[in-house]
Amino acid sequence: MSAPVIKVTISSVLPFSPISSFTWRISRALSFNLAKAPIRKMTTNVPEKQAVIYYQQNGGPDVLKYTFDYPVPTITANEILVKNKYAGVNYIETYFRKGIYPTTFPFIPGREAAGEVVAIGKDVANYNIGDKVAYIGTKNFAQFTTLDSKKTTIINLGKDASDEQLKLYAASLIQGLTALTFIDEAYKVKEDDFILVTAAAGGVGLILDQLIGKIRGGHVIAVASSDEKLAKAKENGAEFLLNSSKLSYDEIADEILKITHGKGVQATFDSVGKDTFEMDLKVVARKGTIVSFGNASGTVEPLLINRLSPKNVKVLRPQLYGYISEADEFKYYSKSLFDLIDSGKLKIDIYKVYPLKEYKEATIEMEARKTTGKIVLEIPQ
Ligand SMILES: NC(=O)c1ccc[n+]([C@@H]2O[C@H](COP(=O)([O-])OP(=O)(O)OC[C@H]3O[C@@H](n4cnc5c(N)ncnc54)[C@H](OP(=O)(O)O)[C@@H]3O)[C@@H](O)[C@H]2O)c1
Numbered sequence: 612m613s614a615p616v617i618k619v620t621i622s623s624v625l626p627f628s629p630i631s632s633f634t635w636r637i638s639r640a641l642s643f644n645l646a647k648a649p650i651r652k653m654t655t656n657v658p659e660k661q662a663v664i665y666y667q668q669n670g671g672p673d674v675l676k677y678t679f680d681y682p683v684p685t686i687t688a689n690e691i692l693v694k695n696k697y698a699g700v701n702y703i704e705t706y707f708r709k710g711i712y713p714t715t716f717p718f719i720p721g722r723e724a725a726g727e728v729v730a731i732g733k734d735v736a737n738y739n740i741g742d743k744v745a746y747i748g749t750k751n752f753a754q755f756t757t758l759d760s761k762k763t764t765i766i767n768l769g770k771d772a773s774d775e776q777l778k779l780y781a782a783s784l785i786q787g788l789t790a791l792t793f794i795d796e797a798y799k800v801k802e803d804d805f806i807l808v809t810a811a812a813g814g815v816g817l818i819l820d821q822l823i824g825k826i827r828g829g830h831v832i833a834v835a836s837s838d839e840k841l842a843k844a845k846e847n848g849a850e851f852l853l854n855s856s857k858l859s860y861d862e863i864a865d866e867i868l869k870i871t872h873g874k875g876v877q878a879t880f881d882s883v884g885k886d887t888f889e890m891d892l893k894v895v896a897r898k899g900t901i902v903s904f905g906n907a908s909g910t911v912e913p914l915l916i917n918r919l920s921p922k923n924v925k926v927l928r929p930q931l932y933g934y935i936s937e938a939d940e941f942k943y944y945s946k947s948l949f950d951l952i953d954s955g956k957l958k959i960d961i962y963k964v965y966p967l968k969e970y971k972e973a974t975i976e977m978e979a980r981k982t983t984g985k986i987v988l989e990i991p992q
Contacts, residue, residue: 697964748765763938783948797929801827812835877896963982
């Protein structure tokens, strides 16, 4: 099928264009005539414009904008264009928005999604139009996302994957792979280990509870900020429950030492960061491991390494990508994850599905610590 020529009506774009004129000029140049683009195949229903969430500056949730008027990106010879159906919401988006991690503008958030391949570059060999894919990528709080077909963090689900599977896979890739890789590679959790999990009813937290408490046979000491959240952590495999709204982190540390008869925990999986790092140092056992992997309360202060000597402690500040950047690593862990999900051994707890345009409301709720499990965005088709 030959690619259609897509004309952009300048007058309909310019006055309301949400993007900087520089980016707009590039997008316009790219999307002016798709017939000249190196496309092998394309469905006929790819529009010129799409709905996206974007922002032009760092700040609070108010910087988030929703528009229908954003150019659909074009693909290069090695790329595919995916029409997204569901996207997963992760806490990391808040770090980019606040400027904790660097960004360029306009910025379209989103790290994981699932959808259908609707265009293929001329050198792409491993995808067909209509294939369903789940992927870790960027810019997917949008109807359309381009992906390098050689990218290693895409799973081709074939043509038959159901909408329900797309939702579940979009909901689980980042948080599931984070939990799965960290309990093997950051600290290899063993049966009967005592493990501290903070934000234990969050997206990553509920998966850690299950993997450690139900599958590995460890003892999860869960910290969360309400009794409802702790009940959820318990349902998912946590054994000891500590409420951070009722106890200070110092008091929580004392409780953990009591639970472990003064020995402390073999590892901490701590995503709260700044507020809880001193607690981690206090409760980690001799020869134990602190896995500090998030900044929900702010970035951990610089650490004097001599503080690790009294108990011969190891500290890691891992990121997921460091464990899945090679193709065989991603393949191994994503297969393990989907096997666990498909067999029903691992439950992905979807808190709520918001329409894309309500991402702002979703993140306000998440940042106010009101959510448990996973938030998913449904993308308009
Ligand atoms: N290193 C990596 O590669 C990697 C990968 C994935 C996720 N992460 C990190 O893992 C964490 C969990 O991610 P998620 O997407 O599953 O989010 P989440 O746990 O669902 O949400 C964050 C939770 O952090 C807790 N929290 C503690 N102090 C907070 C504060 N001052 N402000 C806001 N929240 C606070 C809240 O639980 P309570 O109210 O119960 O305390 C809140 O529900 C995030 O920090 C994320 O950045 C890191």
